[in-house]
Structures are given as structure tokens and as C-alpha cells.
Amino acid sequence: MTATLAETAAVARDGVPHYRMFIDGAWVDSTTAIPVVDPATESIVCTVAGADTEHVDAAVAAAKRTFDAGTWRNTPPVERAAVLDRVIGAVAARMDELTVLSSRETGMPVRLAAGIGVGFPLVHMQHYAELTRTYEWERSAPVSGQVLHAGYIRREPVGVCAGIVPWNFPAVIAVWKAIPALMAGNSVVLKTDEKTPIFALELAAMLRDAGLPDGAYNVVVGDGPVVGGHLVAHPDVRLVSFTGSTATGRQVMANAAGTIKRVLLELGGKGPNIVLDDADLDAAVDGSIYAFLLHAGQACESGTRLLLPTSLHDEFVARLIARLETLKIGNPLDPATDIGAVMNRTQQERILGYIESGKAEGATLAFGGGTPSGAGFEQGFWVEPTVFTGVTNEMRIAREEIFGPVLSVLKYDTVEEAIAIANDTEYGLAAAVWSRDNQRALEVAARIEAGSVWINDYHNIDQYLPFGGYKQSGTGRELGPDALDEFTQAKSVTVDLSGDVSRRAYGLVLGTPPATA
Secondary structure, eight states, X not given: OOXXXXXXXXXXETTEEEEOEEETTEEEOOSOEEEEEOTTXXXXXXXXXXXXXXXHHHHHHHHHHHHHHTTTTTSOHHHHHHHHHHHHHHHHHTHHHHHHHHHHHHOOOHHHIIIIIIIHHHHHHHHHHHHHHHSOSEEEEOOOSSSOEEEEEEEEEOSEEEEEEOSSSHHHHXXXXXXXXXXXXXXXXXXXXXXXXXXXXXXXXXXXXXXOOTTSEEEEEOOIIIIIHHHHHOTTOOEEEEESOHHHHHHHHHHHGGGTOEEEEEOOOOOEEEEOTTOOHHHHHHHHHHHHHGGGGOOTTOOOEEEEETTTHHHXXXXXXXXXXXXXXXXXXXTTOSBOOOSOHHHHHHHHHHHHHHHHTXXXXXXXXXXXXXXXXXXXXXXXXXXXXXXXXXXXXXXXXXXXXXXXXXXXXXXXXXXXXHHOSSOOSEEEEEOSOHHHHHHHHTTSOOSEEEESOSSOOOTTSOBOOSGGGEESOBSHHHHHHHTEEEEEEEEEOOOOGGGSTTHHHHOOOOOOO
């Protein structure tokens, strides 16, 4: 029989499901029960045990002890992949249940939750199972010099890896942090955001049942400054992988500097979405809406700056607004819903504050700009899809990451000007180019300072391709073989095969040893 939520990670407490942390193969409770709130209804989905620094210390100690024991890191890659295969089967069997949970804790429409909330994690785990079997964990290497040497390079696990997961896409980003680290033989301590902990904890149950050794995967839940800060600075953590804001990323780097940890950062963005004058307008209009409205704009790679040639501007904006008028905002569990709620009141107020800023700076509010009213919107955290025209790249709404359903439309006259506007930002996570001429689009893409550039598409995050940022959008790469590179370290080994002591390198310093009697 398929396991249900109550039989795995959660127990009943005060009439609602209650999740405990997962440390060293056991469920660990605390005196703090943090409510997980449905952004669309403000009802309590569940509660979760909140960690303190002692829980972090226990989780890191368990991870280090397991890593040092070598049980998991010395498991052959094909056997590690077999454990992941069993987890994949468990996730697939619970697809419907996990989809509803994903929608309820994040506020994203259930269609999106089925795809990105559960489908993406599943597909990406399948990719890592395949990659673990085919990755070049060890390879021979040519060795220069006059002495006859043999050389090879090993990719070895780093040790205890800390993953810090944000609230916007908690399932797929938990997979990005934990699964390649585990497949590389590391031990993991995952800190989830207290607003969206469910998938990471359900994953703990599935990994345990699939045969992962105790201590190899641990989950703590809590705030960033105390719980996350302590984890990042912990001397036994050797790698930190963080997804979140650029401001917090700077603090992560500072906290990690004391012990010279490896730090992977996937940070903010202000994606330029460039429509060239020969674009297919039907595709570009829908693509531009998708670019800024996915998960109510709460995606770091969102295309929130729409760059339009002056010759197309008015027609394109009219088409875009007409299309927005057909979208449904409302109950995320309704399959007909296109746009769900934003995460919480703090997020709602932040977005509305940026909308006021845009109006104050002289941009034209062309669509939306408020909160929906009427039946179904009495509770929850809602912001209408919002479009500003007359935006210049110096305005706050064009320079700062809003993290909400707000689009800034900017005009340009030449492709050179469009490229200059696109690159005039501290960010460099993602961008797009729309054109019927692929070669022309490729030439523009080559000049954009971003880690991902999509042509005639957006949010095309492919499991086979590296994902990460330029400039202040981050360091390192997730997905594809690059992820296993990040979670391993290279060791070079050489063997002297010559048997000739006089020709070895140290003979240049010590000279030829005297002959023996």
C-alpha cells in the first residue's frame, strides 16, 4: 500500500499534521511548533518543529560521523543510484498527494504544482540517477616529464554539505541541493524555510526507506539569521549551497569565509526579455506573460524587464494586456486557475510598495496594480498581475528584484541599445530573445551577460544544462554534470613507473645518491 503523509514524516498534533525534524535517521521534535500557512486561505496546513543551534550541531555531527565512517561515500555509484531509483518510485506513487501539499504550502496553482512542484523534482532525480551511473568518477591523465609516470584524476566527495532552500520552489530546489550531493557520496544537512518544509521532510522518509544510511541526510527547519547562519559558519561543514536573495548571499559568503568553505550561490535576478522586431508576436506575447507571471512572479530568473522595439511597442502592449485579461486569478486548487497567491503578507506588502514606487517615479500603470476583491479573496495574500509602461532602466522597478507579478516595459530603438539596457544591471541570472531568425537571436544571446539565455522560450531550466548566474546573481552551477563537479573535488594521483632513482624529480635537488656496496 502506498504510504500516506501521516505514516511517514508527520504525526497528529493539536488536530493538524505536525512535522518533526530529521536528524541521524530519527524524527526529532522541539518545543517550537511553527505553523505552515496556506497563502490562499490563511488556514494552517500543518505545523513543523523549529530548530535551534543545538539541533544544527546535532545534524552536522551526524552527517560528519556518517561521512567519516565511509559507509555511504564508499558505496559504489551504481548502488547509490539504485537507492535514488527507489525514491523516484516512491515520489511517483504519491504524485497526487504531494501536488496538493505543494499547492497548499506555496500558493501556486495546482497545475503548476503538479509540474514544477512535483514533476520537476521527479524528472531531475531521474536525471541524477542516470548521471550517477555514467559520470566519470575517475579518469586517466597524461603526465609530462622525462620520468615514466602514470597519472589519474579522481572525483571525491567534499564532506558535509549544507543546503539552504528558499520558500518559492521548495521541492525542486531541495532536490538540487541534496540529491547531487548525496550521489557524489557526501552527507547533507538541509535547512528548509520554515514556511515551506514539507517536501524536504517527506523526502527524508523516502530516502530512509530506500536504504540511505542514517546521518547521510538530515533536515532542520528554521529562520535564516540564527539557524541558517549557524549552519553556514559551522566548522565541520565543508560546502554551502544557498538559493535566495543577493543580499543574503553576501552574508552567506561572509559567514563561510572563516573556514574557507566552498560556496555555491544562486541569487537574485532582473531578467531582460528582449523582443526583436521580427518576432512571432503571438508566441512572444504569451512567452512574455509566462516569463514574469510564473508562480505569481516569485522566481529569481523571471523575465521582469520586457524590452520592446519602439515600432512594436503599442501593438505588443495592447496584445499583452488583452491576453492578461483572460487569465484567472484565484483558488490554487481549482485546475482552471492560472495565477495563485503570493507567499505571505510581508511579500504582498513588499510588492504593493514597489507598485507605488513605480507610480511615484513616473511610470505608467497600464494594467493591474492592486489586489483583487470579491468572493474568494476575503482571505489570503493576493496581488494582481501588473504592467508598467514608460519605464526607464534607472527606476527602482527596473533595477531591483520585486519578486512578484510586476512587469516593467522598456522601449529601445536599436539592437545595440537593447543589449546595453539588458546588461545594465548588477544581476545576470537569465534572459530571453524572441526572433524568427535563430542566427540573429543567437548573436544577441552571445552578448547578454547571463547564465541562461533562452531563445523563443522562457524558464526553460533543463536538467541536462548548467543553471546559475553571472555577476551578483551567484557563483557555481546547478544541474547537469556541472552539479556533480560542484559537489566533488579533484584529486590527482601519479605513480613513478621508471624504477630509475637518478631520473626522479628530487634528484635535481639532492643529486645522485651514492652507490651502495
